[in-house]
Amino acid sequence: MIFEKRQPPEALSSIVNAFWHVKNEESDDIVRQKIIPDGYPEIILHYKDPYRINIEGIWKTQSKFLLAGQITDHF
Secondary structure, eight states, X not given: OEEEEEOOOGGGTTTOXXXXXXEOOSOSSOOOOOOOOOSOOEEEEXXXXXXXXXXXXXXXXXXXXXXXXXXXXXX
């Protein structure tokens, strides 16, 4: 799994904390990750396969593009 955190260009640095990029090149296996609250809202763009999320024991497929507010618990 490749995970990168990049700093925004100077012009965006007052409103964007960071850009994140995650890519699973190791295999086609499903990878589970725990998402932990960090205090930041996010704009999420899924470019390839659908991303599934498990909240309270129910699996759901996320939209390809979404805006996520601050989360209050891990999932």
